[in-house]
Amino acid sequence: MPETAPTLRSHLTIGKHSFRPLVAGALYWPSQDALLVADLHLEKGAAFAARGMLLPPYDTRATLSRLGKLIEALDPQRIVALGDSFHRSECADRLVDDDFALLRSLQKGRDWFWICGNHDPHLPESVGGTVCGSLTIEGVVLRHEPSEEATGPEIVGHLHPIARISRRGAVVRRRCFASDGNRLVMPAFGAYTGGLNVMNDVFKPLFFWHQLEAWMMGRHAVYPVLGSLLLPD
Template sequence: MKAEMLDSGVIVTVCGEELVPLLDGGLWWPNERTLIVSDLHLEKGSSQAGRGIFLPPYDTAKTLARLKVLIQNWHPCRIISLGDSFHDCNAESRMSETDQHALKELVDLQEWIWIAGNHDPRPPANIGGHFRETLNIGPLSFVHEPGLNPKKGELSGHLHPAAKIRRLGRSVRRRCFVGNNQRLILPAFGAYTGGLNITDAAFDGLLATGSTAWVLGTDQIYPIAVAQCV
């Protein structure tokens, strides 16, 4: 995959389209002024509480606040959320009025497209935006779950990729984008989502030889060959 360092960060080229991975886990498509995010998992905290696992109930507010910053910084004309935007089909009913209002305000700022995920196969009733099972724009296709035989230009999420790197006897594990010049898998954006190591069996058959992980550091994105990850 072609990737080159610019003042604004790293540019990744997929099917001839230049994409900018962002430190917060979003992806900027300059030619379309489109911001792409994946796996927000809104209301995961309240879902876990219903199962007796009690987490601080602030994940939705934190995720929306981070998303608002990206929108303010990049001024997109369109946002595409690549599925599992809501942790389950009842998430909207558990959202506080404040969070519902905050989300509706963000959705109303620009065109917003929700891609169906395995956690949220049906769109919430009152949030706004447009719902699609999949989406094609130019040479890029937008889906939730990466396919074993994908279309060229597939952008997906679902797996919450993270890379573990060992250097000088020490190791670090961080969220990452991962792919090649035909596909890109985005990291999870949600506050409570975590990550799955890209060496896990779930990635078998998805990452061609020569694939790259774009690892999210504190203030920089680091392109690392997948073969160098542990």
């Protein structure tokens, strides 16, 4: 991607902290040995099926398996899921036995935090780990939805950002991490999640636009792209 920022970097900075965006759509915080994921939307297929909209019922297994590969590779001490981990709160009690066993195996031996989202404002104790409305680590606030007036570093999910650029005469549209150095909006991790272009008006109040970068996910790397190069849909 020649349209990237002048130097291809492997880490981005939020506040004074360094993070590594991963091709899979998760964020690793080395100094905290923490892995952050957003918008898993587990059991979305089942939730749609209950409303008569049939989707293949394999999204939970696919999402947990992808997460498991990251956990196996990084072996983080802490996992933080930034909300909308389940497509509906009640879905958390409806995992099939194999998926529930897989989830609990991923949690074993590490600290696990579930931040509540707009899709899953209440989660049962059966999901394991710690359920909370938000979490602050070393001055960085982790929550699901962007705050209206963030006064300090913030990492959120909810908006499922996607970036679109022109590359060698073709248009490339990919999931991305959107950041201005103070706020970071995470891409959605779930198998059945869509996305919203970062040029959409919803994103306008969230960033200092002259500092915006979209870290776009390629096949083998994550590429920082200057905000001035981004295209609307």
